[in-house]
Amino acid sequence: MGQAITVTINGAKQTKDVEPTQLLVELLRDTLGLTGTHVGCDTSQCGACTVLVDGRATKSCTILAVQTDGAEVVTVEGLAKNGELHPVQRAFASEHALQCGFCTPGLLITAVDFLARNPTPTDSEIRHAIEGNLCRCTGYHNIVNAVRSAAEMMTTTAQPKVAAGVKR
Amino acid sequence: MITHPFTYRAPSTIEEAVAALGRSRDAKVIAGGHSLLPLMKLGLAQPDALVDLRRIASLRDIRAEADGTIVVGALATHRSIAEDRTIVSKLAALAEAAAAVGDPLVRARGTIGGSLAHADPAADEPAPVLAFDALIRAIGSKGKRDIRAGEYFKAAFETALAPDEIVAEIRFPAQTGRTGSAYVKFAHPASRFAVVGVAATVTLKGDGTVERAAIGVTGAADAPFRAAQAEKAITGTKGDAKAIAAAAAKAAEGITTLSDLVASSDYRRHLVTVYARRALERATQRAQG
Amino acid sequence: MTAATTTTYIGARVPRKEDPRLITGDGLFTDDVTLPGMVYVSLVRSPHAHARIRRIDTTAATEEPGVVAVLTGKELEATGALPVFITVPSMNGSKHMPITTDKARYAGDAVAAVVAESRDAAKRAADAVTVDYEPLPVVVDATKALEPGAPIVHEEMKSNLVFTYPVKGGDVDKAFRDADVKVKLRLVNQRLIPNAMEPRAAVAKFEAGELTLWSTTQIPHFVQLIVALNLGLSQNKVRVIAPEVGGGFGSKLQVYAEELIVGHLAKTLGRPVKWTEERREGYLATIHGRDHVSDVELAAKRDGTILGLRVRTVANMGAYLQAFAPGIPTILHVFVVPGAYRIPAFDYEMRGAYTNTTPVDAYRGAGRPESAYVIERAIDRLADEIGMDPAEVRRRNFIPADAFPFNTISGLTYDSGDYAPALERALAMADYKGFEKRRAEAKARGNYRGIGISSYVEICGLAPSKANSALGVGWGGYESARIRVHPTGAVQVFTGTSPHGQSHETSWAQIAADALGITPNDIEVRHGDTFESPGMGVGTFGSRSLAVGGIEVHKAAEKVREKVIQIGAHLLEASPDDMVVEGGKVFVKGVPDKAKNFGDISMAAYLANNLPEGMEPGLEATVYYDPPNFTFPFGTHIAEVEIDGETGAVELVNYSACDDCGRQINPMIVEGQLHGGITQGIGQALYEAAIYDDNGQLLSGSMMEYHVPTAENVPAFKLDHTMTLTTTNPLGVKGIGEAGTIGSTPAVANAVIDALSPLGIKHLDMPFTPEKVWRAIETAGGEGRR
Numbered sequence A: 001m002g003q004a005i006t007v008t009i010n011g012a013k014q015t016k017d018v019e020p021t022q023l024l025v026e027l028l029r030d031t032l033g034l035t036g037t038h039v040g041c042d043t044s045q046c047g048a049c050t051v052l053v054d055g056r057a058t059k060s061c062t063i064l065a066v067q068t069d070g071a072e073v074v075t076v077e078g079l080a081k082n083g084e085l086h087p088v089q090r091a092f093a094s095e096h097a098l099q100c101g102f103c104t105p106g107l108l109i110t111a112v113d114f115l116a117r118n119p120t121p122t123d124s125e126i127r128h129a130i131e132g133n134l135c136r137c138t139g140y141h142n143i144v145n146a147v148r149s150a151a152e153m154m155t156t157t158a159q160p161k162v163a164a165g166v167k168r
Numbered sequence B: 001m002i003t004h005p006f007t008y009r010a011p012s013t014i015e016e017a018v019a020a021l022g023r024s025r026d027a028k029v030i031a032g033g034h035s036l037l038p039l040m041k042l043g044l045a046q047p048d049a050l051v052d053l054r055r056i057a058s059l060r061d062i063r064a065e066a067d068g069t070i071v072v073g074a075l076a077t078h079r080s081i082a083e084d085r086t087i088v089s090k091l092a093a094l095a096e097a098a099a100a101v102g103d104p105l106v107r108a109r110g111t112i113g114g115s116l117a118h119a120d121p122a123a124d125e126p127a128p129v130l131a132f133d134a135l136i137r138a139i140g141s142k143g144k145r146d147i148r149a150g151e152y153f154k155a156a157f158e159t160a161l162a163p164d165e166i167v168a169e170i171r172f173p174a175q176t177g178r179t180g181s182a183y184v185k186f187a188h189p190a191s192r193f194a195v196v197g198v199a200a201t202v203t204l205k206g207d208g209t210v211e212r213a214a215i216g217v218t219g220a221a222d223a224p225f226r227a228a229q230a231e232k233a234i235t236g237t238k239g240d241a242k243a244i245a246a247a248a249a250k251a252a253e254g255i256t257t258l259s260d261l262v263a264s265s266d267y268r269r270h271l272v273t274v275y276a277r278r279a280l281e282r283a284t285q286r287a288q289g
Numbered sequence C: 001m002t003a004a005t006t007t008t009y010i011g012a013r014v015p016r017k018e019d020p021r022l023i024t025g026d027g028l029f030t031d032d033v034t035l036p037g038m039v040y041v042s043l044v045r046s047p048h049a050h051a052r053i054r055r056i057d058t059t060a061a062t063e064e065p066g067v068v069a070v071l072t073g074k075e076l077e078a079t080g081a082l083p084v085f086i087t088v089p090s091m092n093g094s095k096h097m098p099i100t101t102d103k104a105r106y107a108g109d110a111v112a113a114v115v116a117e118s119r120d121a122a123k124r125a126a127d128a129v130t131v132d133y134e135p136l137p138v139v140v141d142a143t144k145a146l147e148p149g150a151p152i153v154h155e156e157m158k159s160n161l162v163f164t165y166p167v168k169g170g171d172v173d174k175a176f177r178d179a180d181v182k183v184k185l186r187l188v189n190q191r192l193i194p195n196a197m198e199p200r201a202a203v204a205k206f207e208a209g210e211l212t213l214w215s216t217t218q219i220p221h222f223v224q225l226i227v228a229l230n231l232g233l234s235q236n237k238v239r240v241i242a243p244e245v246g247g248g249f250g251s252k253l254q255v256y257a258e259e260l261i262v263g264h265l266a267k268t269l270g271r272p273v274k275w276t277e278e279r280r281e282g283y284l285a286t287i288h289g290r291d292h293v294s295d296v297e298l299a300a301k302r303d304g305t306i307l308g309l310r311v312r313t314v315a316n317m318g319a320y321l322q323a324f325a326p327g328i329p330t331i332l333h334v335f336v337v338p339g340a341y342r343i344p345a346f347d348y349e350m351r352g353a354y355t356n357t358t359p360v361d362a363y364r365g366a367g368r369p370e371s372a373y374v375i376e377r378a379i380d381r382l383a384d385e386i387g388m389d390p391a392e393v394r395r396r397n398f399i400p401a402d403a404f405p406f407n408t409i410s411g412l413t414y415d416s417g418d419y420a421p422a423l424e425r426a427l428a429m430a431d432y433k434g435f436e437k438r439r440a441e442a443k444a445r446g447n448y449r450g451i452g453i454s455s456y457v458e459i460c461g462l463a464p465s466k467a468n469s470a471l472g473v474g475w476g477g478y479e480s481a482r483i484r485v486h487p488t489g490a491v492q493v494f495t496g497t498s499p500h501g502q503s504h505e506t507s508w509a510q511i512a513a514d515a516l517g518i519t520p521n522d523i524e525v526r527h528g529d530t531f532e533s534p535g536m537g538v539g540t541f542g543s544r545s546l547a548v549g550g551i552e553v554h555k556a557a558e559k560v561r562e563k564v565i566q567i568g569a570h571l572l573e574a575s576p577d578d579m580v581v582e583g584g585k586v587f588v589k590g591v592p593d594k595a596k597n598f599g600d601i602s603m604a605a606y607l608a609n610n611l612p613e614g615m616e617p618g619l620e621a622t623v624y625y626d627p628p629n630f631t632f633p634f635g636t637h638i639a640e641v642e643i644d645g646e647t648g649a650v651e652l653v654n655y656s657a658c659d660d661c662g663r664q665i666n667p668m669i670v671e672g673q674l675h676g677g678i679t680q681g682i683g684q685a686l687y688e689a690a691i692y693d694d695n696g697q698l699l700s701g702s703m704m705e706y707h708v709p710t711a712e713n714v715p716a717f718k719l720d721h722t723m724t725l726t727t728t729n730p731l732g733v734k735g736i737g738e739a740g741t742i743g744s745t746p747a748v749a750n751a752v753i754d755a756l757s758p759l760g761i762k763h764l765d766m767p768f769t770p771e772k773v774w775r776a777i778e779t780a781g782g783e784g785r786r
């Protein structure tokens, strides 16, 4: 008993038949093969599954696919534009903000949403902003550095206002 | 993974939503889904139909009415409440409670209507809703009614709502005179819900004495409550440190506090008094402004 | 002969080669593998911690839509038993079947498996399996498990005692007789849940007689070996791939039931099979760590000199012995308990006990955090007892720098060390001198402030193989590497290590680049696929990868370099002794413009028409390296906390650490390992605990109850290092993967106790949760509170 939804994913509008029980993360991973979005828990705690839904960082394990009918979704696969990495991606690499990389897609997305709202954050604001994303490898130290460094990159180089696809 | 099947619809008016709720036995409203979907994933809630409110745009609004009443639509997210200028300046305790919910990702989806309907005893927003004496406007098959916050919360996950009623908006009466408010929280380290959360509003007379105080406490007991003894104790005082401490010490009087892995009943009782004091101090400071 | 002298890349902050795919979502993790025709497994797990299985009714489950098969333990006996790789003396081993048949021994023990067309269908059907259990008395506490009359976990054994492991040196009785002061402590090193962010998963397919298994493992070669042996396949027909692995910390250092089950099912059903753990399931079915209760006694002179140490510990092993479990509380724990100190007499007795809880095995640090906790807490108690600065007590007892190599009282030989400078630098970073002022300021706020030191030593490398064997480790301590230079000059390094966040692709490339005179970008490092591996790999655990695996890459690269020099000298008609290998070229010293490109050399090696007399064609080298000893990294960590006087909530306000892991290949990566390790150690001190009730139910059973630290729970870290090269390998490298976890927990614990010491509080058990601290303050009378 599927239901047709139309959703824009990483800039491409798609119409898909989904079961009401299907979570957005299941649509992304299982149906669309966008496996960059991860599942790290079953209680909506870890943030590994974070994607942008209409510009807001959202746990894709805690939203039904049917609820995204008409929405715009950006996953980690959609952050780079025309082969150019998003500043947050570049900063994560240059600051060594990832080790195993499992939490990374979720953190990148959270950071993109956060910096769109707070382009010049303090370290404690950064820590507060990534509270919903667990990382067991990095101790967060370098993640904080990376978000700060991305903020600097984005404000000094007058990037095209955050990632495309981010509605304010 | 959700293993039990259900139907889904997203009507565009509240009337349709009410009608849809009446149509099946185990139908449930879904708003932000941040209480309901976790339960469904664990198989602890198994509705046969979900009625999504997301297309009912009017429920999202936050607005001030002519008489100063601030109306927060049920679908307003914790994040939009925490960031709303009017709320931050007029209803600081509500803004602080919304900002203290879970984590940024939870706040981006979860709604105040959902929080009040779900009535988790550890939810944050019930505390300021109680402290501000808000009205919960519900719409059901029998029409519209306003429920006073003080009569709304019945027990853990139990409210005065009828099964086919939908929370449409929460109405915060105008705050008059020299009023200040604050919300402070001792969060569960892992779940981030309130182990104890206290919202206080304090209104001062011209001479600086406390004309009125209201204290809403969440997390501590089976249902959020007003700390009536503490409110009485602070009223008429100068709102100085000593008076506040004496009043706060009464904040858990007559209450059976919860006990769990993070906080025993004794400890919760103690936290209520500490956090009541901190909330009163901050609210009073703001009223003195 | 001409050893690499340049260290262009070794020691540099080379950006990670792993990152481009991981920041774009291109990394392939096990659960990302989806194959046509795939079926899904869900396991039925016992809700009881101890229960006889009377009957399993699979009828209803079989009738669920989409179900392919429902199998009980009897039908899955062909998977064979799970392995234990370490045998210590007097050990009572347990038989551990992937699916239990007689009784469930812990809540989470698998009793049946369901295979279905989708994950949802498998889960629904698993819920429909009905099991008739006869609940049995439960034992959760390890000490109680060893008392007479305790419920027996493995009935064939008569008792729950797994082993008694005594280690002695010197005359401890005399030490206690001669002592001016004796301090006594009971220390609980609580049980932890590793919480790698990626849940476990396994995917298998069987095609043309060949089994391919993707698994979230730290040890693909061990998995390959056991899967081949257990499933009756020739080892060359079993390919195990550890693709991206999302953290392990020891929890993936296993051969798990699910790997054997999906392998067996793929083989018998002829369809690809996937199993993915749910997080709450993992809390039950993936190994836990720690869980020691120790009685510690320290004898000393009034001037702080330690005379002897006596420890009696019971380690909770859980319901079954897992792959490396017997070695964790013994080999990796007992020997290093004397730590950084000259301790003349030592008497340790470790006992392991079976209980009705999830099996316990290696969790980051694996035995060594428990060691550091014992000695570092004991030292602080001593300092308190004699009224001496804890830093001074450490200084007085450190093994002096000129005493290395140092034979410890427990029988180890520490390779190299210089402990005092690390302590002094950490003290300076932490502004230790200014601390009392900060304590006083906190007191004025109604708070308690404390500072805590931990000077740890740890063991890395678990080698050489002969020593392993003497200790009961059923496998060698070597590692393997192959370097293949293709005719075009493209270089591939194949390593037997299996990283899951440790950045081997980068570090190994740095090591090889320096030997070959090329850049890390010219080198591809491949790992985690048993069909590509150089040979038998051992894997990544115990901070061994660099000190063993990195060295073997270095050795293989040196071999290739030697051949490059020979060919270069031949082509340039010069003496090999005069050759320089640098900047992608080979040339005669002083004449860089008359050079052969690296690619010219490799092409010549394969054209093979103009090679030095007698030289084999080709350009590659395979090396197995078995190090002569463990390595012993060390350092000092200092934590500063402030405790809310009213609520008992502990805030970690400052953290400084000075570590010494010998030479650093990539300081950026070293620091990252420390940050993560420190955070896990802080987690143990302040937040984390696996808590069971008396019925063996895990109360902290999900991420909603078990607190994995978030960004707001830890401060920015101040790091420094000293560099004392090890003498046991040519690069002078030690290991850093676990140091942070080992050093941090006692530092934080000592800080909390220091904060509370003005109240007369001598000890509290971890984690220092607000209520526990508040109660301690209340009981102590709350002197100094407002």
Ligand SMILES: Cc1cc2nc3c(=O)[nH]c(=O)nc-3n(C[C@H](O)[C@H](O)[C@H](O)COP(=O)(O)OP(=O)(O)OC[C@H]3O[C@@H](n4cnc5c(N)ncnc54)[C@H](O)[C@@H]3O)c2cc1C
Pocket (backbone or CB within 6 Å): A043, A044, A045, A062, B028, B029, B030, B031, B032, B033, B034, B035, B036, B037, B038, B053, B074, B075, B100, B101, B102, B103, B106, B109, B110, B111, B112, B113, B114, B115, B117, B118, B120, B122, B123, B124, B125, B165, B166, B167, B168, B191, B192, B193, B194
């Ligand atoms: C990880 C995590 C952490 C959290 N931490 C906190 C926290 O610290 N503090 C806190 O307060 N909350 C916390 N929450 C809960 C969160 O605030 C929820 O958003 C909120 O409780 C429910 O709002 P919702 O819009 O998501 O409701 P839903 O989940 O959509 O609905 C919840 C219930 O309310 C009913 N309902 C929803 N809207 C209406 C309506 N308008 N009228 C009638 N019935 C309705 C639904 O039928 C359902 O029964 C957390 C949640 C998660 C996942």
Ligand code: FES
Pocket (backbone or CB within 6 Å): A038, A039, A040, A041, A042, A043, A044, A045, A046, A047, A048, A049, A050, A059, A060, A061, A062
């Ligand atoms: S998977 Fe953990 S929050 Fe979504």
Ligand code: FES
Pocket (backbone or CB within 6 Å): A097, A098, A099, A100, A101, A102, A103, A104, A134, A135, A136, A137, A138, C197, C246, C247, C501
């Ligand atoms: S990098 Fe491994 S969990 Fe964050």
